[in-house]
Amino acid sequence: MAFxxxxxxxxxxxxxxxxxxxxxxxxxxxxxLTNWQVRVNLQFRRPLLVADKDGVxxxxxxxxxxxKVSFPESGWEEAKDGFEKWLQEITKE
Numbered sequence: 001m002a003f004x005x006x007x008x009x010x011x012x013x014x015x016x017x018x019x020x021x022x023x024x025x026x027x028x029x030x031x032x033l034t035n036w037q038v039r040v041n042l043q044f045r046r047p048l049l050v051a052d053k054d055g056v057x058x059x060x061x062x063x064x065x066x067x068k069v070s071f072p073e074s075g076w077e078e079a080k081d082g083f084e085k086w087l088q089e090i091t092k093e
Contacts, residue, residue, distance in 0.1 A: 003021060005019070005020050006019050016070060021084050023065070025062065026063070027055060030062070032090050036051040036058075039051070046061045052072050055071070056070070056079055078088040
């Protein structure tokens with residue numbers, strides 16, 4: 001697997017948020033987010049990307065390799081599996 005994943009500790013009960021470390025920057029990922037609703041905020045000191053698709057919310061700093069992904073409460077396991085399969089395809093070396 002070309003990415004690393006770990007559960008994010010959150011103060012919310014039953015949080016479904018995971019952190020993924022990618023082999024490339026979030027800026028590169030931005031170009032691969034076809035069929036996602038993508039927003040980029042350049043007003044921050046470290047510009048931020050936010051993307052949504054089918055209840056999955058992805059956030060990351062453009063210059064960095066880390067994204068945080070939140071999955072919907074209902075069907076989160078299937079959404080996570082689908083996301084990771086897609087991520088595995090795009091991060092193949």
